[in-house]
Amino acid sequence: MRNIFYAVIANFLVVLCSFSGAQAQWTPRNPVKSFQKQTDGVVFTMQSGTLKVQVCTDSVIHVLYSPTASFSEHPDYVVLKKDWPATSWDVQSSDDDVTITTAQLKVVVTKIDGAITYRDGAGQQIVQEAARKLTPVKVNGEDTYRAESFVNIYGSHEALYGLGQHQSGVWNYRGESVDISQDNTNISVPFLVSSKGYGLYWNNDSRSRFNNRFANYMYISSEVADVIDYYFFYGPDLDKVVAGYRELTGQAPMFGKWAYGFWQCKNRYKSQDEIVGVAQKYRDLHIPVDNIVQDWFWWNRKGEFVFNKNYPDPKGMVDELHHLDFHLMISIWPFFEPGSTNYEYMEKQGWFVDKFKYAKPPYHADAMAVYDATNPQARKFYWDLVNKGLFSIGADAWWMDTTEPETEGQEENILLGHKLWAGSGNRYVNVYPMLDTEGIYKGQRAASDQKRVFILSRSAFSGSQRDSVTAWSGDINSDFFSLRRQVPAGLNFALSGIPYWTTDIGGFVFGNPTDPAFRELFVRWFQYGTFNPILRVHGTRMPDENELWSYGPDAQKILVKFDDLRYRMLPYIYSLAWMTTSASYTPMRPLVMDFRNDVRAQNIGDQFMYGPALLVNPVTEPAATSRTLYLPDAKWYDFWNGTAQGGGRMISATAPLARLPLYVRAGSILPLGPTMEWSTQKAEDPIELRIYRGADGDFTLYEDENDTYNYEKGAYATIPLHWDDTKQTLTIGDRKGQFPGMLQSRTFEIVFVGENHGVGVEATDRPDKTVQYSGAAITVTP
Numbered sequence: 001m002r003n004i005f006y007a008v009i010a011n012f013l014v015v016l017c018s019f020s021g022a023q024a025q026w027t028p029r030n031p032v033k034s035f036q037k038q039t040d041g042v043v044f045t046m047q048s049g050t051l052k053v054q055v056c057t058d059s060v061i062h063v064l065y066s067p068t069a070s071f072s073e074h075p076d077y078v079v080l081k082k083d084w085p086a087t088s089w090d091v092q093s094s095d096d097d098v099t100i101t102t103a104q105l106k107v108v109v110t111k112i113d114g115a116i117t118y119r120d121g122a123g124q125q126i127v128q129e130a131a132r133k134l135t136p137v138k139v140n141g142e143d144t145y146r147a148e149s150f151v152n153i154y155g156s157h158e159a160l161y162g163l164g165q166h167q168s169g170v171w172n173y174r175g176e177s178v179d180i181s182q183d184n185t186n187i188s189v190p191f192l193v194s195s196k197g198y199g200l201y202w203n204n205d206s207r208s209r210f211n212n213r214f215a216n217y218m219y220i221s222s223e224v225a226d227v228i229d230y231y232f233f234y235g236p237d238l239d240k241v242v243a244g245y246r247e248l249t250g251q252a253p254m255f256g257k258w259a260y261g262f263w264q265c266k267n268r269y270k271s272q273d274e275i276v277g278v279a280q281k282y283r284d285l286h287i288p289v290d291n292i293v294q295d296w297f298w299w300n301r302k303g304e305f306v307f308n309k310n311y312p313d314p315k316g317m318v319d320e321l322h323h324l325d326f327h328l329m330i331s332i333w334p335f336f337e338p339g340s341t342n343y344e345y346m347e348k349q350g351w352f353v354d355k356f357k358y359a360k361p362p363y364h365a366d367a368m369a370v371y372d373a374t375n376p377q378a379r380k381f382y383w384d385l386v387n388k389g390l391f392s393i394g395a396d397a398w399w400m401d402t403t404e405p406e407t408e409g410q411e412e413n414i415l416l417g418h419k420l421w422a423g424s425g426n427r428y429v430n431v432y433p434m435l436d437t438e439g440i441y442k443g444q445r446a447a448s449d450q451k452r453v454f455i456l457s458r459s460a461f462s463g464s465q466r467d468s469v470t471a472w473s474g475d476i477n478s479d480f481f482s483l484r485r486q487v488p489a490g491l492n493f494a495l496s497g498i499p500y501w502t503t504d505i506g507g508f509v510f511g512n513p514t515d516p517a518f519r520e521l522f523v524r525w526f527q528y529g530t531f532n533p534i535l536r537v538h539g540t541r542m543p544d545e546n547e548l549w550s551y552g553p554d555a556q557k558i559l560v561k562f563d564d565l566r567y568r569m570l571p572y573i574y575s576l577a578w579m580t581t582s583a584s585y586t587p588m589r590p591l592v593m594d595f596r597n598d599v600r601a602q603n604i605g606d607q608f609m610y611g612p613a614l615l616v617n618p619v620t621e622p623a624a625t626s627r628t629l630y631l632p633d634a635k636w637y638d639f640w641n642g643t644a645q646g647g648g649r650m651i652s653a654t655a656p657l658a659r660l661p662l663y664v665r666a667g668s669i670l671p672l673g674p675t676m677e678w679s680t681q682k683a684e685d686p687i688e689l690r691i692y693r694g695a696d697g698d699f700t701l702y703e704d705e706n707d708t709y710n711y712e713k714g715a716y717a718t719i720p721l722h723w724d725d726t727k728q729t730l731t732i733g734d735r736k737g738q739f740p741g742m743l744q745s746r747t748f749e750i751v752f753v754g755e756n757h758g759v760g761v762e763a764t765d766r767p768d769k770t771v772q773y774s775g776a777a778i779t780v781t782p
Contacts, residue, residue, distance in 0.1 A: 027131060029113040035098055037091050040084070042100060045069075046114055049134070053109065053116065056084040058102035059235070060244050063116065065228040067134045067145065072226040075422055077374075077431050078463040079203060081248050105234055115152075118198065118232060126198050128152040132228050139224050140417055140424040147204065147225035154216040158196040159602045161590065162495040163210055164189035164460075165473060171488035171590075171605020175215040180208035182404040182413060182430055182459050185474030189462050189496040190430075191245055195592055195602045197236025201245055201462065203229040205431040207413075224427040238495070238593045243584035245497040250466025252499050254581045256452040257706040258327050259397070259470075260573045261290035261679045262563055263536035265329075266546035267508070268295035271310040272317045278547060279326045283677070287548055287560055288567045290678045292321065293329045293399060293538070302368065303336030303343060305389025318394040325678045329397035329456065330390055334373065334382070334405055334436055337365040342385065346371060351378035354419035358406075370405045370414065373435040374428055375421035383443025391444065397454035398440055403433035404459045433459035434467070441467035449709040456534075460498055470500035470534050478507030478518065478539060483525050484620040488605035490532065491590040499580050499587060502534035509540050513550040520622060520657065522551055523558050527660040528618040530562045531610040533587050558658045564675055565761045571671040571684055571701060576611045578702035578716070587611055595632040604630055612699070613668035613692075614639070617653065617661040627655045635666035635694040642759045644694065664753070666694030669721045669730075671701055674763070680706050686747035688767065689721065690758045691730060697723040704739050715739040719773075728781055735775040745774045752782050 032051075035044045041054035041062075050069055054062035064071050089102045100107040106119040118126040130152040134145035159172040163180065165187040170176055173192075180188040180202075190202040192210060202208060206224035220230075233244040246252070264282065269275040275292060282289045300308050307314045321328050335358065336343045346352060352369040372378050386398070407413050415425035415432060422428050437455050444453045453468040460471040473489055476482045486503045493501050506522045513519065529535050539546055548559045566573075579585035586593060589609040595601035607617050607629055615636065617629045631647035638644075639662040645651070653661035664670065669691055673684040687701075704716035720733035730750060749767035751758035758764050769780050 027133075030131070030133075032098070032109065032111040032114055035093070035109075039086075042091055042098065042109075044098070044109060044114065051109075051114060053100060053107060055087050055089045055100065055102060056231070057087050057244070058089070059104040059233065059240070060084075060248070061105065061107055061118070061232040063129070063228070063230050063232065065132050065134070066226070074226065074427070075374075076203070077205070077428075077435060078249055078461070080250050080463070080466070118234070120234070120236070126196055126234065127156075127194070134225065134228065137223075140419075140426040142224070142424045142427070144224050144424075144427070145226060146221065146223060147228050148219060148221040149202075149228055149230070151200075151218040151220060152216075153212075153218060156196065156216075157599075158194045159592065160192060160194055160212065160218075161492050161592070162189065162191050162193040162199070162497075163492065164496050165471065165489045165493035165501070167473075167476070167485055167489060169485040169488060171491065172603055173210070173212065173492075175212060177209060177211040177213045180210065180430060182433060182461075183407065184402075184404060184458065185476055187433075187460050187471055187474075187493065188430055189460065189493075189498065191462060191496050193238060193241055193495045195596060197234065197238065197241065197596065199233040199235075199241040199245060201231040201233070201248065203231065205428045205461075206426055207416075207429060224424065236596070238596060239584070239586065242495070242497050242586055246465065246584045249463040249497065251584065252465040252580055253468050253709075254452060254577050254711060255454050255468065255500075256327075256396075257570070257574055257679045258290040259452075259454045259534065260570060260577065261535070262288055262566060263291040263293060263329070263534065264289050264547065265293035265295065265536060265538040266544070267538065267540040268297060269293075270297075272312060272314075276317060276320050276324075279321055279324045281547070281549075283324055285549065286677055288563050288675075288677050289326070291327045291329060291397070293536075294331060295399070295538075296331045296333070296401065298330070301337040301340040302333055302365070303340035305332070305385050306341075315393040322394060325681070327396040328394075329399050329454070330395050331399040331401050332386060332390075333401050334370050334403065335368050336371065338367045339365075342381075343369070346378070346381070349377070349381075350421075351375055351381065353415060353425065356414060356418050358414065372421050373432055373439065378421070379435065379439030380443070383439050386440060387443060387447060391447065396451065397456070400437055400440065400455055400457045403436045403457045405432060405436075431461050433457060434461040434464045437464060437469050438467045441469075445709075450707070452707055452709065456502075456536075462497070465498045465500070469498070470502055471498060472501070472536070473503045475508040476504060477509060478511040478521065480521060480524075480620055480622050482507050483521065483528070483618075484606070487528070487608075487618055487620065490588065491605055491608055494586050494588050495590060495593075499585070500533045501588065502532050502536050503529065504536075504538040505529045506537060506539045506541075506546070508538065511539055511541050513541055513543065513545055514552075517622065519551045519555045523555050523657060524619050524660075526559050527562055528616075528620075530566050530660075531588070531608075531614065531616040535563075535566055561658070561761055562660075567676045567679070568672045568674075568761065568763075570676075570679055571673045571687055572611060572613070575671070575700060575702040578718075579700070591630075591632060598632055600630055601632050609665075613664050613670050615663040615665065617663075619655050619660060625654070625656055626652050627661060628652050629661060631663065636663040637666065637692050637753055638662075638759075639664055640760055642753050642755045642757055664690075664692050666692050667697030667723065667725065668692045669697050669699040669723055671699070671721075672763070683743050683746075685743060686749050686770075688749045688751060688763055689730070690751045690753050690764075691723055692753050693723075693725060693728070696725050703742065705741060710739065717742055730780040732771070732773055732778050732780070734777045745772060747771070748773055750780050
């Protein structure tokens with residue numbers, strides 16, 4: 001028996017050695033032959049191809065690999081920052097490797113195989129790109145390469161996030177495979193973030209994949225490439241990772257203050273009388289709202305930006321809505337129907353996607369075409385149509401639907417296999433939504449600086465944040481299953497570097513506002529949406545109504561309470577918007593952003609922070625009266641009753657239908673304004689400052705003109721707030737800056753939150769202190 005055992009072991013070792021040899025043949029090493037230091041990095045001549053490691057900053061590294069001696073260039077629509085200021089770094093070589101050292105990183109290139117290992121300043125391994133290859137292929141008639149990078153995370157317990165917004169219900173993508181391909185309800189962004197404190201931006205616009213099905217290996221691949229091109233960002237703070245990504249691809253501008261209020265929408269308002277009537281009823285009922293939305297089929301034909309007969313006086317309609325202090329967003333599509341005013345002209349100019357005609361009646365006409373958003377002339381013409389037909393009569397915002405573009409009735413994106421102005425549709429397939437929205441953004445910015453751009457887009461890509469884009473999660477179903485999936489979808493989108501996101505509250509299809517079960521779903525979804533970056537209801541309803549009063553008086557009472565809360569929070573929310581623009585902040589924050597070293601927090605995708613203060617815990621189960629949630633390691637106050645408790649543990653929180661479990665972190669300073677019916681109804685005075693004692697805290701209150709781009713020229717003011725918990729002292733610091741119409745003197749009502757004091761939506765009847773503030777620093781104690 002012993003001899004048999006040894007024989008089996010010997011045979012196994014022979015097979016194993018044979019397998020290893022085969023592996024070596026399948027993936028041959030690509031050793032470094034020589035290297036040369038340049039001003040911005042190191043270029044390595046490999047046995048096959050050329051590798052460049054560029055030092056952008058002490059924590060941002062750019063890697064390029066080409067199969068030839070040079071790096072071929074194609075239009076790069078995403079990356080804005082090409083030139084980086086000089087950064088101090090050093091390079092050293094040994095027999096085994098070449099090490100590039102910055103103040104934050106050690107980047108080690110192994111000579112035997114060209115592997116790149118990223119280490120922190122202490123020498124601890126962060127991650128390793130173990131190998132890379134480019135395989136010649138022919139795609140859409142173009143000689144190109146399939147790109148693949150092998151990222152070794154063997155033995156690491158890190159969690160993986162980002163990559164856009166997907167509907168699998170997965171929060172941590174460790175052990176998952178994610179396709180980077182645009183679809184309705186799936187938004188693809190090739191930016192990966194790790195709980196180990198790094199990010200990878202894979203700079204490729206073709207269909208790609210992040211494959212981590214074997215949890216220790218990750219393969220990043222793309223169908224069309226001439227080079228492998230990626231950026232490595234190190235924090236380890238995840239806000240710093242996101243900030244590096246936005247520095248590369250563009251910062252997110254501010255919206256008008258109205259955009260952070262409530263959006264009323266449904267599928268669809270069918271006439272001028274209906275939409276104006278709904279707006280008037282909101283004002284009559286004194287329900288807070290800033291915006292109303294005209295969905296599709298307001299036109300005669302797609303591609304004609306002319307209202308049909310049900311809207312006899314479009315400018316009069318817009319003027320009346322403005323008189324009611326509403327803003328109007330209008331649905332626009334990238335499609336053009338035969339017979340529309342511009343179809344023949346655009347076809348003659350070659351501004352449609354080559355050889356593509358879309359036939360999907362009844363919603364889409366035979367031979368309908370999509371315009372080529374890679375063509376700058378086509379983008380300008382598209383904006384000119386929007387400007388002439390809509391912006392010139394006062395329309396305020398753009399609902400850019402089907403920006404993937406739509407692939408209804410077929411699995412693959414309609415750009416595949418077709419030619420674009422920029423080249424192969426396969427090469428640029430994922431960037432279409434960014435270019436489509438960018439044409440509108442740049443067009444409006446050129447036309448006026450008095451109205452901030454707001455775009456709601458069904459898809460997005462890397463860089464979309466710079467074009468004032470809010471993405472929404474697409475045509476999702478109306479059920480608790482879909483609601484549950486929106487929470488991790490939105491949180492992964494937040495970690496994809498694009499800060500503004502929303503959903504169709506209640507789901508797109510279908511819902512009955514008279515059904516008690518759907519009313520419950522709608523209430524729970526609205527509670528969750530109150531703490532989304534944008535609060536918006538939408539959907540297809542039977543009967544055809546989707547206003548807050550459509551769900552019965554009991555539901556209406558709850559909905560209006562959370563709507564009131566949203567408007568009371570506007571000083572907080574608008575200040576977060578400024579942090580987003582000025583400091584690359586992320587307002588809707590997965591727990592891992594603030595508790596990165598907490599393994600339990602790393603793996604929670606159904607709770608989040610809204611700004612630095614609020615821990616939001618959506619209820620996503622029907623008939624729930626409580627929910628289990630995790631309090632990270634801190635002191636937490638119940639928003640509704642002021643009781644405090646320690647964290648680092650799971651709890652069961654009370655959650656009757658009228659209440660979403662909401663907690664406030666100790667050290668928070670939460671500014672709440674007066675109740676309003678629209679965002680600029682009156683000055684935000686007084687402001688109630690709720691102080692949650694138990695830790696030091698800071699917050700900066702931001703104000704400006706509420707619209708226009710004058711803030712980019714310095715027309716704004718900030719007021720720093722600091723709570724010193726040891727001294728039990730609140731300091732309202734010196735105001736910095738000014739702007740036309742600024743409130744010179746204001747009242748702060750200070751509330752030191754305790755049990756049943758400074759709680760809930762309503763203003764506190766008896767604030768602890770009331771102070772007058774005129775811009776000079778003051779201190780307040782209990």
